[in-house]
Amino acid sequence: EPEVTQTPSHQVTQMGQEVILRCVPISNHLYFYWYRQILGQKVEFLVSFYNNEISEKSEIFDDQFSVERPDGSNFTLKIRSTKLEDSAMYFCASSEARLAGLSTDTQYFGPGTRLTVL
Amino acid sequence: KNQVEQSPQSLIILEGKNCTLQCNYTVSPFSNLRWYKQDTGRGPVSLTIMTFSENTKSNGRYTATLDADTKQSSLHITASQLSDSASYICVVTRPSDYKLSFGAGTTVTVRA
8 A cells, every 4th residue: 555655764953954745646636734742732733835835834834844845746844943832743645636625635754754953 | 712622631541431522612613623642742643524503423433523613623442442531632623724623632541
């Protein structure tokens, strides 16, 4: 069964450094998402991406964050000047169709990247 | 503020027993409700998806119900197995955007 993959599985960085988290969505999917989950807390939506542009973003997704689809397969999340509070699991997800409205399309999550900011 | 509240926060059951998890939401307008299973350290996996017009949806031993009038949903696990130990997350979507609203999850521990 096709799956979403993410690399690295664990990233440790110093505060103030930039990190890039990588994701390979399922090949025929058109909608891509990033979420984060701080340890012990709920999953939070960061951003959705379609047709090479951001569709929606949350209040969390400020100028520190950016997303890119540099080629036909990768989807990346860049965090500039990381802060201690950026430490979390970051999940990439993809879906074939738009999830809004009456869509019952399945959204597939990757295994996550654990980011630790020291 | 749109919210999804789940209860209980955690529960422990014996293998083979049944359990029911609750989800109350205030997201409005509402289009569909999803239940996910999240194993520790892993990404969520979709279990069921229901639109506002559906009352029940099953996936093997998992059965979700939805009452859109009272804004309540439940997830029933039948004949629990050790592999059911996980966090179960209720997620609500709106008609207009991609901002899925996640509940905090219920942690289920199944013991032999």
